[in-house]
Amino acid sequence: MKKWMQGLFVSSLALTVAACSSGGQQPAPADSNTGGQSGSSGQAATQPAAQPAPSSEPQKLVIYTGRDKNIFELVLPKFNEKYPNIEVETLEMGAQQILERVRAEKANPQADFWWGGTQSALSTAANEGLLEAYKPTFADKIPDLYKDKEYRWIGEMLLPEVIMYNKDALKKEEAPQDWDELLDPKYKDKIVIRNVLPSGTMRTIYSAMIYRQGADTPEKGYDWLLKLDANTKEYTQDPTNLYLKLDRQEGVISLWNLQDVLIQGLKNNHPYDFIYPKSGAPILVDGIAIVKGAKNTEAAKNFMEFLMSPEMASELAKERFQFPARSDISKDQLPEFMQTLELKPLDIDWDVMAEKEKEWMQHWDENIKGKGK
Incomplete structure (x- = not known):
């Protein structure tokens, strides 16, 4: 696992491109995932949750990720600037491998947050009771097609x-x-x-x-x-x-x-x-989720809200060519090619x-x- 602490890593890349697939110790895509799927179990709040307040107590956050290192090397240092009390550990693997690992650890979850999975893998995990229902503050900004109806997973970006x-x-x-x-x-x-x-x-x-x-x-x-x-x-x-x-x-x-x-x-x-x-x-929805029974749920909620903020979505679009799943990102917040490329599904x-x-x-x-x- 990689540990990300405040000051441990400072990004020096000035990038004009985007990524979303595999990278790291066990590379695989990002899955990555385009259509919303939902299962039958779990309950979500009827109103979006208030954004978790920062805590001064030391916390930990374990992330299983299928995202390319160029993505989390941009995001995690910024997250640590905002939440210096949260120590983040990442374990990189493919989306299918994440599903299999979370499934194997169901009785004793080791991950808190799943970052980068196809809607197929995330939907399967939701139906197996592996994901926590959490309706975030930005819930109404994600089209129904790109999220689980019970908010057990949320689409972060679109992957043609x-x-x-x-x-x-x-x-x-x-x-x-x-x-x-x-x-x-x-x-x-x-x-x-x-x-x-x-x-x-x-x-x-x-x-x-x-x-x-x-x-x-x-x-x-x-x-x-x-x-x-x-x-x-x-x-x-x-x-x-x-x-x-x-x-x-x-x-x-x-x-x-x-x-x-x-x-x-x-x-x-x-x-x-x-x-x-x-x-x-085929246009996948690459999604995120909180693992059910996670040991650090509040830290996971903070990370979800941070990652899905308009500011972060815009930066990832401009610096890493990510097509955001949020519907409220204006054209001037996106690179020019995204404004003209037709994503025919x-x-x-x-x-x-x-x-x-x-x-x-x-x-x-x-x-x-x-x-x-």
Whole structure:
């Protein structure tokens, strides 16, 4: 775990890009997550809670995060400036790994706050009684589509999933312009994919590819993924290895979230660009939640309110290209490209996706992965 204390870290990055996927000791996306889902258990307050008052007593906050280190290295020092009495520890992993860990620790929760998870993972956790119902002060600023109706999780930002390519190897017009073009034989062995099962981002993309072929007849989607597998040269262990393969042109095309493509291309100087698929993209909601039975609930509430403030949302949009889930962020608080880019979504029933994802991904892992050659 990483500890963040007042004065321990001072950000010196002057960034104009954004990110949201994996990073840290066990990289995985950010999941990351676009549609609101809700379960049947738990109760939320009928009115938003008053923002927790700062306490002078020493406190601790344990965060499980699927966010990129470029995100929390911006946020956490600012949080410590406001709450110097709260010692923050972070453990980084993929959204699916967070779900599995929180589930395993249900009887004795070790985390207080879940930062960065797909709506599928968060909805599953809510339905299993793993998340605390808390209606924050900004509750009415989050559209219903981007939050659990009982406030067991809240959407922080929107994550369009796009086609990523190495612009040193391909011209924009040479890259696939839509999902079905990925199956063209001319792209055989040009595609590299981040290992799917541990990644909330990849599980969502692959599940969306099945859904768009027909959720009631997943065989059509399985056949589509088998054809994609035939063009896939390799599945990398984590995002770091994905970037390495793309940089070396051992593969020149991948599928990833837009924010991370931008931060890797514009901040970290990787030769990456993106195609926003013509037919639309699955747009995840990357969310946050307080773990049920958390030992440091008040600190977690303070962090939620701080992270979701208009000031922080605007800064993350400008510095890290985050699309905020809040509906009250004005255009002048956003970078210019966000004001003009049309986020065309795929038509997806996210409740169905959440219900079917585990079954679909297990089938892919056991019957499709590596078998399309």
